[in-house]
Amino acid sequence: MSSTTGSCLCEQISVAVTKEALGAADKTAVCRCKNCRQSGGSLASIVLIAPESSVKITGQPKIYQDTNTNSGKPVQRAFCGNCGSPIYTASHTMPGMLMIKLGLFDEIPKPAMELFCKARPTWDKAIDGAKQFDTVPK
Ligand SMILES: [Zn+2]
Ligand SMILES: [Zn+2]
Known part of the structure; x- marks a missing residue:
């Protein structure tokens, strides 16, 4: 499959995602929660929510167990132990799915959703055309 x-x-770590999964435009999200900001040192994270079966990771990411989460359930944050790039996040609230960090890719699809909008800085704008959520959609 391509x-x-x-x-x-x-x-040292590469992530291959099937074109089919990457093309699922409704599965892309910008997450503005504080944990995503801190783990990336940035304004937000941008992720593709993809089934594990559509993702192939080469190399050995380190896993940080993030227990200070909004859901109260731990989230696994995978990152490169050498350069520190965030690779993916996995949550018990979404079994079998990985939230792949789209910043690793050359082309970044437009996000369909914007999560934890309450945490967006007042000087920043909402993403035009993206569905806005105060937290995460149910
Ligand atoms: Zn987040
Ligand atoms: Zn690296």
Whole structure:
């Protein structure tokens, strides 16, 4: 199956996602929660929510167990232990799915959703055309 590959900054870890999964435009989200900001040192994270079966990870990411979450359930944050790039997040609230960090890829699809909008800085704008959620959709 044809896929698109992204990698961390130092290229020790690569992530191949099937074109089919990457093309699921309604599965892309910008997450503005504070945990995503801190783990990326940035304004937000941008992710593709993809079934594990459509993702192939090469290399050995480190896993940080993030227990200070909004849901109260731990979230696994995978990152490169060499360069620190966030790779994916996995949550018990979404079994079998990985939230792949789209910043690893050359082409970034437009996000369909914007999550935890309450945490958006007042000087920043909502993403035009993206569905806005105060937290995460049920
Ligand atoms: Zn790396
Ligand atoms: Zn988040």
